[in-house]
Amino acid sequence: MEQAASDIVFQSYGRCCNSEQFFVDFxxxxxxxxxxxxxxxxxxxxxxxxxxxxxxxxxxxxxxxxMPDTKLRALGESHSRRGYGIRPQWYSLWLQALLDTIREHDPEFDSRVESSWREAIGPGIEVIRNAY
Ligand code: HEM
Structure with a gap:
C-alpha cells in the first residue's frame, strides 16, 4: 500500500529535527x-x-x-490582527522558506516528500491564516 502523506511528512520532519541548524537556517x-x-x-x-x-x-x-485544531486556533489568534498582525499573504513565503529548508536538510527529499508536506500541512496553515 502507498504510504500516506502524513507518514512521509512525520518521517521527513524527524530527519530535519536531528539538528538545531534546521531552525537556524529556516x-x-x-x-x-x-x-x-x-x-x-x-x-x-x-x-x-x-x-x-x-x-x-x-x-x-x-x-x-x-489531532483537533485547538492549538492551531490559539496560534491563529496570536498571529491575527489582534496579535502580531501577520498578513495572510505572508504565509506563502513562510511555506516556501520551510520547503526550501527541508530540501536542504532532509537527505531523502524528493518531489513526493515535497508534495506530501504541501498536502499535509496546508490545511493547518489555513486554520492559522484564516484567523487573521
Ligand atoms: C510566534 C508558529 C507563521 C511571525 C510564533 C510562535 C509559534 C509560531 C509556535 C510562538 C507562540 C506564539 O507566540 O503564539 C508559526 C507557524 C506558522 C507561523 C506554525 C505557520 C503557519 C508566521 C508568519 C510570520 C510569523 C508567516 C510572519 C510573517 C511570528 C512572530 C512571532 C511568532 C512575529 C512572535 C515573536 C516574538 O515573540 O517576538 N509563531 N508561525 N509567524 N510568529 Fe509565527
Whole structure:
C-alpha cells in the first residue's frame, strides 16, 4: 500500500529535527525574504523562538494525523490582527522558506516528500491564516 502523506511528512520532519541548524537556517531564509519580515523578529529571543517553532510545526504535522485544531486556533489568534498582525499573504513565503529548508536538510527529499508536506500541512496553515 502507498504510504500516506502524513507518514512521509512525520518521517521527513524527524530527519530535519536531528539538528538545531534546521531552525537556524529556516529563520535565516525566512527573514531574508523581506525587511518587513525581518523587522517582526527584531526584538525576539531567537533561541527560544526556534524551540517554539519546532513545536508549532509539530502541531501542523499532528493536525494532519487527526489531532483537533485547538492549538492551531490559539496560534491563529496570536498571529491575527489582534496579535502580531501577520498578513495572510505572508504565509506563502513562510511555506516556501520551510520547503526550501527541508530540501536542504532532509537527505531523502524528493518531489513526493515535497508534495506530501504541501498536502499535509496546508490545511493547518489555513486554520492559522484564516484567523487573521
Ligand atoms: C510566534 C508558529 C507563521 C511571525 C510564533 C510562535 C509559534 C509560531 C509556535 C510562538 C507562540 C506564539 O507566540 O503564539 C508559526 C507557524 C506558522 C507561523 C506554525 C505557520 C503557519 C508566521 C508568519 C510570520 C510569523 C508567516 C510572519 C510573517 C511570528 C512572530 C512571532 C511568532 C512575529 C512572535 C515573536 C516574538 O515573540 O517576538 N509563531 N508561525 N509567524 N510568529 Fe509565527
Amino acid at each position: 529563520y535565516g531564509r525566512f527573514m531574508g525574504t523581506s525587511d518587513e519580515i525581518r523587522a517582526l523578529f527584531a526584538e525576539t529571543d531567537m533561541k527560544q523562538q526556534r524551540h517554539l517553532l519546532r513545536n508549532g510545526i509539530m502541531q501542523l504535522v499532528l493536525h494532519a494525523r487527526g
